[in-house]
Amino acid sequence: MSFNTFGKVFRFTTWGESHGPAIGCVVDGCPPNIALSEKDIQADLNLRKPGQSKFTTQRKEKDLVKILSGVFEGKTTGTPISLIIYNEDMKSKDYGNIKNKFRPGHADFTYFKKYGIRDYRGGGRSSARETASRVAAGAIAKKVLKQFIGSKFSIIGGVTQIGPVFINRDNWNDSQIRKNPFFCPDKEIVSMFEEYLLDTRKRGSSCGAMIELRAKGIPIGLGAPIYSKLDADIAAALMSINAVKSVNIGAGSDVAALTGEMNSDEIRSKNGKIKFKTNNAGGILGGISSGQDIICSFAVKPTSSILNTRETINTSGKNTKISVHGRHDPCVGIRAVPIGEAMLACVLLDHYLMNRAQCG
Amino acid sequence: MSFNTFGKVFRFTTWGESHGPAIGCVVDGCPPNIALSEKDIQADLNLRKPGQSKFTTQRKEKDLVKILSGVFEGKTTGTPISLIIYNEDMKSKDYGNIKNKFRPGHADFTYFKKYGIRDYRGGGRSSARETASRVAAGAIAKKVLKQFIGSKFSIIGGVTQIGPVFINRDNWNDSQIRKNPFFCPDKEIVSMFEEYLLDTRKRGSSCGAMIELRAKGIPIGLGAPIYSKLDADIAAALMSINAVKSVNIGAGSDVAALTGEMNSDEIRSKNGKIKFKTNNAGGILGGISSGQDIICSFAVKPTSSILNTRETINTSGKNTKISVHGRHDPCVGIRAVPIGEAMLACVLLDHYLMNRAQCG
Amino acid sequence: MSFNTFGKVFRFTTWGESHGPAIGCVVDGCPPNIALSEKDIQADLNLRKPGQSKFTTQRKEKDLVKILSGVFEGKTTGTPISLIIYNEDMKSKDYGNIKNKFRPGHADFTYFKKYGIRDYRGGGRSSARETASRVAAGAIAKKVLKQFIGSKFSIIGGVTQIGPVFINRDNWNDSQIRKNPFFCPDKEIVSMFEEYLLDTRKRGSSCGAMIELRAKGIPIGLGAPIYSKLDADIAAALMSINAVKSVNIGAGSDVAALTGEMNSDEIRSKNGKIKFKTNNAGGILGGISSGQDIICSFAVKPTSSILNTRETINTSGKNTKISVHGRHDPCVGIRAVPIGEAMLACVLLDHYLMNRAQCG
């Protein structure tokens, strides 16, 4: 029972509110003797950082990470790694006018009812600012996995849908993803994403998105029956990201419409190498990795903070209206890409270590 | 780190293989002084039991549950409740011809590679037979929730899609669900489900399904930031069910195409009662229950064991073919309904108790 | 948070009451491909079994264990191992006259107050009968450790004190332990133990005992900072045994009277082999095994069920008296030896697997 800790062997505990002095996390269970520096982590943080393009929030945060423990002379020591990121852009006066209103779609209402108290400044603990800690933990997980698995290991995520605009998955190209501000793997779609987002912002509205993650080089055997299935842990990891409402593994919800022949991936052996003819399973069979690419996706709801007026109630239970000004992402799904990658990396490393525990 | 245990306060640990002498589970953390008998549990087990209609496997299992501990003079004592279900229909000779082949879509390949050994009889531990234990644990969870919450509490699940056939969600009628062999809540669609399934079986094939779960009467405040979110735990719970490839909360993957106005549920107060105008959130905001109905759904892939011949390899890595005879469900999604209900009940009770721990 | 589960990777969950139909446990996380049969487990159970000599309870229990899952064709499969032991000697009428009285020194009072209900037959869940499950789990742990470490691994426990009678620790001889009914490692003391126990029983009384455990062949590096220290986990494991009130590691409470020179074990290297000159640390430094023998001890209080009349209250809070007839061990400490061995084996295996997880 742990409210703010993720993982079983490779565990991280995050803390901090959006408008407190700092946020951070403690990473426990990291194997020793892994080369690690703040630069390794910063690189990933910069992908999530606000203000990177005109399509994300203009909130100014450098998101500079500091390592406070667990690394000695450039290497992990096996003891807990404490990371801290100071908050800089803490204009809490911004929130004065809405502090007593529950923003629809946000956690304001449920936090207040559950705890009888909440830090109303920018969502407090429920703010997506917490996800910077996840990205930092994920950067460490990736470094470990790279050292253990080698160069064939990779994790990459891309935005496959924004509002009504879809990519063509056959056009997925890893090398495109970092070349546009949408993490879009399909070059042909970038301008449509752009157009739709500009229009969305102009309308004072927001839009949802779908993100797909792909992990390569994952060994066979990660995962476990029955309640530590790899896919179940991925589902929990992705669903725990702010605003996520759907998680799919492999063919995902499409399987409902398939037949057994279409769905089950046939297996072939050639020159001692095992190949599956398709990958509807998303690289996971019976909760255990099969050696195929791990494929999963998740849907992110539209940013709940919008300029357009919405009906709501206040903390006294009175009806009122709200319009959320400020510097919000029109599509929070975009910045969810590095977060999803980080969470997937953490789950995979966690299962790598768990498998080592039981199976050597 | 627990491979075969589910839950944090209300925990159950399942054990057993499809063709061993018995299966069962140990339920720990159940509150004391709850009236409980084998009959309470049996009622739910009978919903999942094979052979209930011509649309499910004809394997004969009475699935009679016995309580071995934790109940004294008709009431729970707060100590672990051990449940056992003896296996009756253990024709392990059935499996002789396929014991060295990996059935595509099944866990045969991954179990063998992970552990270097597996009980090949009917899937062994990876068989969906394990889910009988979940239904039993779920029956206990429901009894506790009913005692704590009262009559306004309910959980019901229905099949909303089989292959290409969908229900009309506006026609959902709880009272229809137990009246047809498909747990179909839309009377108009029952005959189409029937027709499609008969055809599927005739073709030696199988099909997928989509199941929706609805829980009513759930108090505000269940769930927790950040890594014990109610929706994240529901996602893990449902994704851990055999053959599930997708989990949705509320509007689910549809949120990707919505705008902020369409998605975020406005809040109204009337005569002191709080009402949300819509329920795209599925009753969960920021990982915490909002008092609305909890709505979630999951997709089940088509039964992987089909009569039609499929390509595969054997345990020596040689190419071969396989055709799985025997008594398989053409659509395993149907019997997943009581399993999904059970898992949802367990998650909700678990969070009910967790909330009591932290918030009194 | 798990009330009835022990361990982190190698975990066992026990269930059952002294006068229910059966007791048992589920062992999860056991590595695959370990040869295991009921005979392996039965051998250890027989050491704990009641009625083995006139110095232990004459309750008749064969304590025959059955494996219900997790073992296939003589080997563990990596899936949960379910063990069951049927209760035979369930004369619950014996308990009629004391069912409403709280036996001093027993858990009757606290269980009743905590849960508002209890199975009063023979202590129910709080009976030391539960420890049979621990011995069974421990037998599995020992088999795994033997396979991993080889023949240099061993665990042995001995009774070093009964009431006022002490052994001379310099006379400790492993091979004597199984040759007398007291697990006494010092041949010279056996007859004094016997005499004292016979006298104790004649007086309708009971007596305490001290048990020492020694594990050999344990690799360096088991344990972890800060809250999974090997010694902390041993302390919890031993203190969780019924009637234990003290746990010592190495020199134990004697360290309070030592000087730094006397206590800290000097280290020497000879021909590439590292040797400590003494072992006051009990083989554990900073919570991590040092390669020396693991030495620990625990004190067991006198059997609380005695013939001599004691003052107490009943469930209505009225003053009354109690005299507990029946077949009780005059010194429960004796049968605690195999239980202590089992718990130590489980802790060591658990840390062996945990170390594999983090450090490979």
Add this chain to the structure above:
Amino acid sequence: MSFNTFGKVFRFTTWGESHGPAIGCVVDGCPPNIALSEKDIQADLNLRKPGQSKFTTQRKEKDLVKILSGVFEGKTTGTPISLIIYNEDMKSKDYGNIKNKFRPGHADFTYFKKYGIRDYRGGGRSSARETASRVAAGAIAKKVLKQFIGSKFSIIGGVTQIGPVFINRDNWNDSQIRKNPFFCPDKEIVSMFEEYLLDTRKRGSSCGAMIELRAKGIPIGLGAPIYSKLDADIAAALMSINAVKSVNIGAGSDVAALTGEMNSDEIRSKNGKIKFKTNNAGGILGGISSGQDIICSFAVKPTSSILNTRETINTSGKNTKISVHGRHDPCVGIRAVPIGEAMLACVLLDHYLMNRAQCG
């Protein structure tokens, strides 16, 4: 499986090395709406702080704590409380001459062998400096317990033995404890403690100690069968403190020499109030609190860092000698008093919340 986290509901995760930039902890699961300020925590930290008298280390640390999250407008919010204490006195050059030697009695050897790397400056992670974090977490636990239980709740610890000098437990007087630099509850013994310690330091040596803890006002029903027994968790908590080698509950190891009549505490009722005639059980029966005072004690070994020369080996496995200069406590047991109090407070709160979860 958590290496650096303590607790189940009220959990804290500590991080930091003795000579890194800071140490700290994250407290998760703290109930909301508890008044909490840095001052509350600082008061307890000051009790443990080095340099308070000539009988403890002269290392200069202000140990000023800062709250980084989880408290809003003076009250806990139910979200994680992050605490940080900056290290000031980091003379890591002090350690140059011993960096390649394993100090006998310290964790140097085992950390190096386990992880293949270690922060050798002052023990790094294995330094007792980590215990400042425990004291901080304990201060929070005490505040919560006081709010829940009221003024009848208290925890106090005292040193009952230093080297060969014992207090008379009948002279125990709570009000004396804070009046002398030894946390000695027996006024008569203070000067003997002083004399012995001065002599010990003059000899370049160190000495062990015994500490006793007493908690009052604890409700009946905290604890749980079988593997979350209150006494087992106390044992783990105290044994996890640096240098502790023995833990006793109530009469502790003395029970080995008692008879059943002497040991089991008789129960009486008078005017509706239940009273035990003695408290050999230390307030815990069957792992559950009985409403009596919780009494436990632990032995702390002599400081391993002593001036007198000791034999050891270096990291290359060569024989060498070591003499540890610097500012070390002659008796680390003294400063263990506030640490023991803190750990006991954390265990009690944790079980208070766990009991609330299962039993309401």
